[in-house]
Amino acid sequence: MAWLTIDREKPIPLIRQLFTELRANILRGDWQAGQKLPSTRKLAEELKISRNVAVDAYEQLYAEGYIESRQGSGYYVSAGIYLEQHARHGTDAILSISEASTDSTTSTIDFRSGVPALELFPRTTWGKIVQRVCQDAPLSAFGYGRPEGRLELRQVICRYLYRTRGVQCRPEQIVITSGATQALTLIAKVLLTKGSSVVIEDPITQDIQTIFKATGAVLQPVPTDDLGLVTEQLPGTEAHPPSFVFVTPSHQFPLGGTLPIQRRLQLIRYARETDCYIVEDDYDSEFRYDSAPISSLQGLAEERVIYIGSFSKILSPGLRLGYLVLPTELVERYQNAKWFSDLHTSTLDQLSLATFIEEGHLEKYINRVKKLYRKRRQTLVHALERTFSETRGFRILGASAGLHIVVSFAGIHFTPELLEKLSDAGVRVYPVEEHAICPGRHTDKLIIGYGNVSEEKIEEGVKRLYSVLSF
Ligand SMILES: Cc1ncc(COP(=O)(O)O)c(C=O)c1O
Known part of the structure; x- marks a missing residue:
């Protein structure tokens, strides 16, 4: 089928590419009303794609009315779909613009x-779970939920964190957020006011600096080296105490160091002496290549550490799912802050993720x-x-x-x-x-x-x- 081109290098899903090609054929009138489409099996064989891709592309064409199905006989081009010459140029122009822009982004x-x-x-697995959750979820899942998120998800996160990161917590200590970014925003809202001080790794993600500074807080940068925060350079304990120390101890962003145990203990001692919290941003700790993942700081000082986790790196940033693990005395304030922010994170997404983890797909x-x-x-x-x-x-x-x-x-x-x-x-x-x-x-x-x-x-x-x- 020389008239159909599928390009695996393009950042466009194959289903979308095939659908667009087939639709263009129909709109141009290359395929006329009543003409039978090749079977999905034949199409898949010729284009060397999976049959599911062909089935999904046909289903999309069918859903949008370009083709119709005849019982036991296959798909046929619907009547009245032809677009005249003038409009056809328009269509071509749009296609070439979108391709040009794709090309220019892919060439860089x-x-x-x-x-x-x-x-x-994992589109297929995730898609099936979403569908199942939608069918089976209790009615409560479609109404307003609790700000801290669904218990089902908090329970599986608790077990997952204990197993993989040595985090010690109960589901009651977790608040589900829209990614680590919202967790950081909630921390800023609850713990910072104008003039508060934050001890923070330098360098550190620009976005995180912006979130903290937006409250009027003052950043006290502490340099990082190949091992992470240089704890010897923490401010003196007699200085104005910070609200918290912000660290990325598993994998410092951006320099990449892993904080050794001696520095972790020194940091915890500092937090105890100044009576401040430690915010541990554990954004991508699962990906360690030379050893098993390093245990969390939270597991060493549950009462001092606010732990942030995210599913952005281990699954997809598009899902916008993350969480906070909090010392018990802070839980209620964060539930209130989350409620003020957006009531709660989408319940169906939370339940899908809980199922995805519970059934072992995440690991x-x-x-x-x-x-x-x-x-x-x-x-x-x-x-x-x-x-x-x-x-x-x-x-x-x-x-x-x-x-x-x-x-x-x-x-x-x-x-x-x-x-x-x-x-x-x-x-x-x-x-x-x-x-x-x-x-x-x-x-x-x-x-x-x-x-x-x-x-x-x-x-x-x-x-x-x-x-x-x-x-
Ligand atoms: C250090 C660090 N923390 C947090 C985030 C935000 O992640 P999320 O997508 O969960 O909001 C990022 C994003 O890249 C990051 O680099």
């Missing part, structure tokens, strides 16, 4: 960090994607080492975990002009300096995310990086 290799492998999202999925990330990480590290081993001051940091690494090129400053040159060469990389609170220390470092970049593109991206940096 984007090493944005924190994006998981979107193409691996199976994590194991599957971890293999892929390990390969992508290896490809990236090898390509960088091969290409830049002769470059003075070249160093890779934080490669043992997560979905990104940091590369330092001593002597090179990643100015906006240099980043633009890289972008013009078709490779998008992100400067660590963008996340610095005290400027000037990290101008030679780049964040390179690999979670959502194929091995082929990683190789090509490193070549493009070299083409600019070698001059």
Whole structure:
């Protein structure tokens, strides 16, 4: 079927591509009213796609009225679908614009960090669970719910966290949020006012700085090194006590360090002496490549730590699902804050996720994607080492975990002009300096995310990086 083209490299699902191609044939009049469509089996064989893709594309055409089904005989083009020449040009123009824009985005290799492998999202399993939950959920699931979220989900998260992260908690200590971002916003609302102080890793995600600063709080940056927060440089305990210390101890963002136990204990001692909380952002700790995931800080000091978890990296950021694990005395204040914010997170999404975890799909999925990330990480590290081993001051940091690494090129400053040159060469990389609170220390470092970049593109991206940096 030479008239149908399917491009596996395009970031458009195959079902959508096939549907669009078939629809274009019908609109152009290449397929006339009453004409029989090939069987889904034949179509799948010819295009070397799964039969489900063909069935789904036909069902979409059927649902939108382009084709009709005749009992036991297959699908036929519906009557009156032909679009005249004038409109046809319009359609072509729209298609070519959307393709052009897709092409231009695919031709640039984007090493944005924190994006998981979107193409691996378990659509079929998730879809079946959503359907099942929708059929079986009690009536209460369709009404207003509790701000802390469904007990079913809080119970499975509790068991999951204990098993995988050593987090000690009861379901009553959990509040379900719309991702870690909402958890951070709720923390800011409950614990910060104008003039509050937050001790925080430097560098740290720009967005997190913005969320805390929006309350009028003052950030007290503490430098991070290859191991994470440099606890020796925490402010003196006699200084104005902070409301909390913010850390990413499993995998510092962006530098990638893992906080060693000695520093963890020092941090806990500091929090006890200053009577403040520790906010532990555990955004991607499942992905460790050289050892088992590191136990949480929360498990060492349940009464001091506010633990943030997210399903954005281990499943999909589009789901917007995360949670807070709170010391008991804070629970009620966070339930109120969540209620004020958006009443509660979507109940059907919560129940679907609970089922997904309970039936073992999450851990199976994590194991599957971890293999892929390990390969992508290896490809990236090898390509960088091969290409830049002769470059003075070249160093890779934080490669043992997560979905990104940091590369330092001593002597090179990643100015906006240099980043633009890289972008013009078709490779998008992100400067660590963008996340610095005290400027000037990290101008030679780049964040390179690999979670959502194929091995082929990683190789090509490193070549493009070299083409600019070698001059
Ligand atoms: C350190 C860190 N915390 C939290 C988040 C936010 O995650 P979410 O998508 O769950 O809001 C991110 C996003 O990349 C992150 O890098």
